Amino acid sequence: MKVEQISIFIENKSGRLAEITRVLGEAGINIRALSLADTSDFGILRLIVNDGAKAATVLKENGFTVSKTEVVAVEVPDRPGGLSTILQTLDQKAINVEYMYAFAERCGGNAVIIFRFDETDKAITTLKAQNFSILDGSRLYNL
Amino acid sequence: MFFNEEFETLPRPALEALQLKRLQSTLERVYANVPFYKASFDAAGVKPSVVTRLEDLQKIPFTTKQDMRDSYPYGLFAAPMDEIVRIHASSGTTGKPTVVGYTQKDISTWSELMARSFVAAGAHKGDIIHNAYGYGLFTGGLGAHYGAERLGASVIPISGGNTKRQIMIMQDFGSTVLTCTPSYSLFMAEEAGAEGIDFKKLKLRVGIFGAEPWSEEMRNEIEKKLNITAIDIYGLSEIMGPGVAIECIEAKRGLHIWEDHFIPEIINPETGERLPEGESGELVITTITKQGIPLIRYRTRDITSLTYEPCVCGRTHARISRMSGRSDDMLIIRGVNVFPSQIEAILVGIEGIEPHYMLIVDRVGTLDTLTVQVEVSEQLFSDEIKVLQVLSRRVEKEIKDMLGVTCTAKLVEPKTIQRSEGKARRVIDNRKL
Numbered sequence: 001m002k003v004e005q006i007s008i009f010i011e012n013k014s015g016r017l018a019e020i021t022r023v024l025g026e027a028g029i030n031i032r033a034l035s036l037a038d039t040s041d042f043g044i045l046r047l048i049v050n051d052g053a054k055a056a057t058v059l060k061e062n063g064f065t066v067s068k069t070e071v072v073a074v075e076v077p078d079r080p081g082g083l084s085t086i087l088q089t090l091d092q093k094a095i096n097v098e099y100m101y102a103f104a105e106r107c108g109g110n111a112v113i114i115f116r117f118d119e120t121d122k123a124i125t126t127l128k129a130q131n132f133s134i135l136d137g138s139r140l141y142n143l
Numbered sequence: 144m145f146f147n148e149e150f151e152t153l154p155r156p157a158l159e160a161l162q163l164k165r166l167q168s169t170l171e172r173v174y175a176n177v178p179f180y181k182a183s184f185d186a187a188g189v190k191p192s193v194v195t196r197l198e199d200l201q202k203i204p205f206t207t208k209q210d211m212r213d214s215y216p217y218g219l220f221a222a223p224m225d226e227i228v229r230i231h232a233s234s235g236t237t238g239k240p241t242v243v244g245y246t247q248k249d250i251s252t253w254s255e256l257m258a259r260s261f262v263a264a265g266a267h268k269g270d271i272i273h274n275a276y277g278y279g280l281f282t283g284g285l286g287a288h289y290g291a292e293r294l295g296a297s298v299i300p301i302s303g304g305n306t307k308r309q310i311m312i313m314q315d316f317g318s319t320v321l322t323c324t325p326s327y328s329l330f331m332a333e334e335a336g337a338e339g340i341d342f343k344k345l346k347l348r349v350g351i352f353g354a355e356p357w358s359e360e361m362r363n364e365i366e367k368k369l370n371i372t373a374i375d376i377y378g379l380s381e382i383m384g385p386g387v388a389i390e391c392i393e394a395k396r397g398l399h400i401w402e403d404h405f406i407p408e409i410i411n412p413e414t415g416e417r418l419p420e421g422e423s424g425e426l427v428i429t430t431i432t433k434q435g436i437p438l439i440r441y442r443t444r445d446i447t448s449l450t451y452e453p454c455v456c457g458r459t460h461a462r463i464s465r466m467s468g469r470s471d472d473m474l475i476i477r478g479v480n481v482f483p484s485q486i487e488a489i490l491v492g493i494e495g496i497e498p499h500y501m502l503i504v505d506r507v508g509t510l511d512t513l514t515v516q517v518e519v520s521e522q523l524f525s526d527e528i529k530v531l532q533v534l535s536r537r538v539e540k541e542i543k544d545m546l547g548v549t550c551t552a553k554l555v556e557p558k559t560i561q562r563s564e565g566k567a568r569r570v571i572d573n574r575k576l
Binding site: 011037065069 | 531556
C-alpha cells in the first residue's frame with residue numbers, strides 16, 4: 001500500500017537540479033511526480049520515479065545524498081471538497097501530514113495526491129476504513 | 144604626559160638592570176613553587192642561576208598554551224589559592240578555557256599599567272570613559288575598568304551589546320573616551336547614523352581599540368567617521384589582559400610594551416631562535432613581576448616586530464608593531480578567540496555530523512561573521528526540512544554555548560569540502576584587514 005519516494009539533498013547553488021535530472025534521464029528513469037522544498041540555504045527534492053532503487057543507486061554514484069521514504073498515494077475524488085474530506089478524516093485520528101504534493105497523472109478521472117504522514121500505517125488503515133482509494137506502487141509507477 | 148614618569152622614562156641601562164633583577168627572582172620563584180617549571184627547566188638542563196645577563200633568557204625553555212591546558216585549571220599558579228583574589232579565563236584550544244589567577248598585587252600592577260596606557264593614549268583624570276569591553280571571564284572589561292579608576296577618570300561600565308542604549312548613554316553622559324573592539328566602534332557609528340545621531344558631534348575624543356586585529360586603513364576610517372583619535376592597545380589574558388602594550392598618542396607608531404613588567408622577544412616560530420631587532424616573528428613574553436601566574440617565555444603566537452628606537456613621547460620602553468597575524472590557526476571573531484579545533488570538537492560531538500567542515504569568516508559592513516559549513520551525511524539526511532533545520536540550529540547553539548560566538552551553520556552536499564591531504568584547509572578568511 002505504500003509507495004517509495006526518494007529524497008535528494010540539494011545545496012542552494014546553480015545547476016544542481018539540472019544535474020539530477022540529467023543523471024536520471026541518462027539512466028532511463030522516468031519521473032512520475034516531484035516536489036521541491038526549499039530554504040534559503042538548501043532544498044530537498046522528493047521524487048516518485050518508475051524505478052526507485054535504480055534512481056537511488058545512480059544518484060549516489062554521482063555524489064548525491066539520497067534517502068528513501070515511504071509515502072502514501074491517495075485517490076482524491078474529483079469534486080469540490082474532495083481533498084477536504086480526506087484531511088478531516090485524518091485530523092479526527094490526530095494524524096499529521098508532514099507534506100503532500102500532487103501526482104502528475106490522473107487515475108480514472110480522479111486526482112492523486114502523495115502524502116507523507118507522521119504515522120503512515122495508521123493513516124492507511126484510517127483512510128481505507130473510510131473507503132478512500134489508495135494506490136500501490138505497481139499501479140502508480142505505471143499510470 | 145605620563146602616569147608614572149619615573150618608570151615610563153627610565154634610562155635603558157637602569158631599566159635593563161631592573162629587568163634582570165626581577166627576571167632572576169621570578170625564575171627562582173617559579174622553579175621553587177611550580178612543579179611544571181621545575182620539570183621543564185630540569186628537562187632542558189638549566190637552573191634559574193644560568194641567567195646572569197638578560198641575554199641568558201634564551202637558555203630557558205618556552206611555555207605554551209598547551210602547557211597551560213595541561214595544567215588546567217590551577218597547575219601553573221605560583222601563589223597559594225588564599226592569595227588569589229581574581230580568576231579570569233580565555234578560550235582554550237579544545238573547549239577547556241585557559242585559566243589565570245591574580246593576587247592583590249597583580250591587580251594593582253594591572254591597574255597601574257592600564258592607567259599608564261590610558262594616559263599614553265591621551266586620556267586623563269576628568270575623562271568619562273565609556274568601557275564597552277565585555278565584563279566577565281574575559282579580561283577586557285574589568286582590566287580597562289580598574290585602569291580607568293586608578294587614573295581617576297569616571298568610568299561607565301557599560302560592557303558590550305545593546306548598541307542603541309550605548310549610543311544614548313554616550314550622548315547623554317558626555318563620554319570622552321571609548322574602549323571597545325575597533326569593529327564595534329564602526330558598528331556603533333553606523334547605528335547612530337541610522338538613529339539620526341551624528342557621532343562627530345559627540346564629546347568623544349579618543350578611542351582605545353584592541354582585542355582583534357585591525358589595520359591602518361581601518362584606523363583612518365574610524366578617525367574620520369567618529370572624529371576621534373584611534374589608539375591601538377594590546378593584551379592577552381595569559382600575560383595580564385589589556386594594557387600589556389599601547390601606542391602613544393604622540394607618535395601612533397608602534398605599541399610601547401611595559402618593559403619594567405614584561406620582557407618581550409621576537410622568535411622564528413619554526414625554529415624558536417631569537418630574531419634581531421626589527422625582524423618580524425612571533426612575540427614571546429616573560430612576566431617579571433606577576434605573582435599569581437608568572438609565565439616564562441610565553442609564546443603568544445602573535446606575529447609582530449620589536450624596536451628599541453627612542454620615541455618622540457619620551458618613553459624608553461620598546462615598541463612592538465601592529466600585530467600582522469598569528470603563527471597558529473586562531474581566529475579572532477568579534478573579539479572572541481576561536482580555534483578551528485574547538486569547532487571540530489563540537490561537531491564531532493554531534494551525532495550524524497561528518498568531521499568535514501569549513502569555516503568562512505567575513506566582514507559584513509563592520510562586523511565579523513562566521514559561517515560553519517557542514518556536510519550532510521546519509522545517516523542524518525531526512526526528507527523533512529524541519530529535521531535538517533533543527534540540526535543546523537543545534538550546531539549554531541552548541542558553538543554559541545561553548546565558544547560564545549554567534550555563527551551560521553550551513554549544510555552542504557557531501558564530499559564538497561576539501562579532504563585532508565596532510566593539513567586540511569579549514570578556514571577561509573575573507574576579511575580585508
